[in-house]
Amino acid sequence: MDCMTTKLNDKDQFIEKIKNSDSTLAAFYNYDAMNEQNYKLKLDQATNGREKAVAAVISNYMEDLSLSExxxxxxAQLQQGAxxxxxxxxxxLFGGPLYTFHKIFSIISLSNSLSSKYNQQVIPVFWIAGxxxxxxxxxxxxxxxxKEAKLYKTKYHTMEPPETxxxxxxxxxxxxxxxxxxxLKQQPETNHTKELIELCHSIIERYDSWTDIFKALLHEVFKAYGxxxxxxxxxxxxxxxxxxxxTIIEQHETIDHxxxxxxxxxxxAGLNQMIQTNTNVHLFLEEDNMRQLISYExxxxxxxxSDKRYSKHELLQLAEQEPERFSNNVVTRPLMEExxxxxxAFIGGPSEIKYWAELHGVFNTLSVDMPIVLPRLRISYINERIExxxxKYQLSVDDILTNGVHNAKASFIREHASQTVIDQIEEMKQQQQSFYETIKSEVAGNNDNEQLVAKNNDIxxxxxxxxxxxYLLNIERENAISMKHFNEINESLHPMDGLQERIWNPLQIMNEYGIDVFSPSTYPPLRYTFDHIILKP
Structure with a gap:
């Protein structure tokens, strides 16, 4: 699998600001992600004392899986404070968008890099937002x-969507x-389709909850990485x-402030608002089979x-007796994780790493050290057909990834159209506009005629x-094969006006290249980078 990187001209410069150690961001993040000393500093910090308990929970949580060595x-290393x-x-569903896998590869790549550089085990952990x-x-x-150069939506249908x-x-x-x-109906049947179906069916049969099915798929793909x-x-x-x-219940007012x-x-400081929430407690509670946001009034x-109300004492008692009924919102989840x-280091998507800036004061209030915050890897796959x-059309991959093929497609159509026809139509429009301006001045002051002339001009x-x-549509139809080619490129590398990884599902890659395509034996060892990675399987 060939691997190359490219620098995209991102419209959003936030990641570039992290890369350049922008002074604006320094006020909202504890650590400069570009300063190597900060990684050593974090590695040398004393542990929080909860590592044995957390390791035991993870061990129990993963005991229904066949763990790799x-x-x-x-x-074991986590239990010892790694x-x-x-x-x-x-x-x-089915692993979600490709960027879920890419986020995991980001975690694995950075943990491997730090383990090697500092000669101490750094553990890759993936937090399922169940x-x-x-x-x-x-x-x-x-x-x-x-075949159709078209995206199809696949949905798990249920008459009663869960509120829990x-x-x-x-x-x-x-x-x-x-x-x-x-x-898979929209996919070609390959040498790997049967094996992929068997893998997915075995997971569906063995596991019951939505997140356990998700967990099992991730495990099958990434177990070899540890x-x-x-x-x-x-x-x-x-x-x-x-x-x-x-503590969150006790200090909810201070946290919200x-x-x-x-x-x-x-x-x-010029950063966009990322978190929008009306609550002042920043916790949820399971009540009446619904996950309900708690507010203080x-x-x-x-x-x-619901109409349920709790005093502070009652809510604290409930947290003591049934903590599993509580869950965090967008404000407290990062705090709980850390x-x-x-x-x-925490690795997140572009929006995630932005909203962590808004939590800087909360981290300080609760005396929790915000980790180094980094964006995940961004990866696109280009197969032989698309390449x-x-x-053939001498297009720029960078431009496609950033803007799609709209401009290239329009240029192609114009090149195959008669410039004389286009110029004549544009000239007629200018003449019409000139004619309108002349007539308008002649009927000025007569409201009915002014409206008549204006309407006629619009027509x-x-x-x-x-x-x-x-005329241009007819040119498109005359070049239907080329139009399909442009659509293929766009739906492959810039679907829904965004990056491939935000729309495509990993099962598509596995169906085309094998269920082991993401394994260490097949997938190239990635180095953590801010650049966009292009893989050619």
Missing amino acids: AQENNI KVIIGGQQAG EDHDFEEVNHTFTYNN SVSNYYPNKLQLKDALKQF LLLIDAHNPDLRQIEKPFIQ AFRATQGQTMA NGEFVLTK WLFNTV KVIN HLTQYDYLLKR
Whole structure:
């Protein structure tokens, strides 16, 4: 598998600011990600004392998997206080978008690099956001049909979408298999399709909850790398979190004030607001089979979807007795993650790393050290077919990844059209506009005639626009094969006006190149980089 990197001209310069150690960001992050000394500093920090308990929970959580030697060793190292590189994601259907896998590769790459450089084991940990209840975000994925050069949406359908955390949701196995069938229906049958179906069916049959199915797929793909997995909504993990949940309840006003104040500071510094929340407690509670946001009103803690109210004493008692019913929101989740783990660096998506800036004051308020914050790797896959078509039209891969093929396609159409026809139509429009200006001055002051002339002008200009549009459309139809080529390129590398990894699903890559395509024996060893990675399987 060939590997190369390229520098994209990102419209959003936030990652570039991190790369350049921008002074604006320094006020909102504890560590400059570009300063090598900070990695050594984090590695040398004293442990938080929770590593044995956390390692035991992870060991129990992963006991239904066939652990690799690397995973068993990493659990043992974690128990002894080894530091971690961590990141997480919601449990998407069939693994979710490709960037979920790329986030994991980012975690693995950086942990391997630091382990080698500093001669001490750094553990890759992936945090499954099982506490999330927004099922509409995880119940679908997309597949690219190469023959039609078109994307298709595949969705797991249920008549009763869960309102509880997805970790508590148990999907219908037959419907999951049907969703897989619909997904692969848009794919060519390859030498790997049967094996991929068998793998997915075995996981669906063996595991029951939505997040356990997700966990099992990730494990099969990444076990050889020693990746450790944990569900944020794991009941045993909640037992460890109990005192911190109670701290959040006790200090909810101080936490909310710190968050609002820091968010105001980031916006004053020119950064976009990332977190939008109306709560002032920043915790959820499972009540009546629903995950409900807690707010503090008139001296009581109230829930958003029921009439249930709690005093502070009652809520603290509930946290003591049933901590598994509590979960974090966007503000407290990073705090809980870092309170649990001895983290060197957190790796997140572009939006994630931005909103961490708004939490700087909350980290300080709760005396939790914010780790080094880094963006995940960005990766695109170009197969032989797409590369051949790109070369045929002499297109720039960088431009395609950034802007798609719209401009290149328009230029192609114009090149194959008669410039004389185009110029004549444009000239007629100018003449019409000139004619309109003359007539308008003649009827000035007569409202009815002014409206008549204006309307007539609009009709003529619309007709000329229509003429040009239809003429160019006919050129498109005459070059249907080339138009399909442009669509192929766009849907492959810039689908839905974004990067491939945000839309495509990893099963598509596995179906084309084998279920071991992401394994160490096949996938190239990646070096952590801010540049965009292009892989040619």
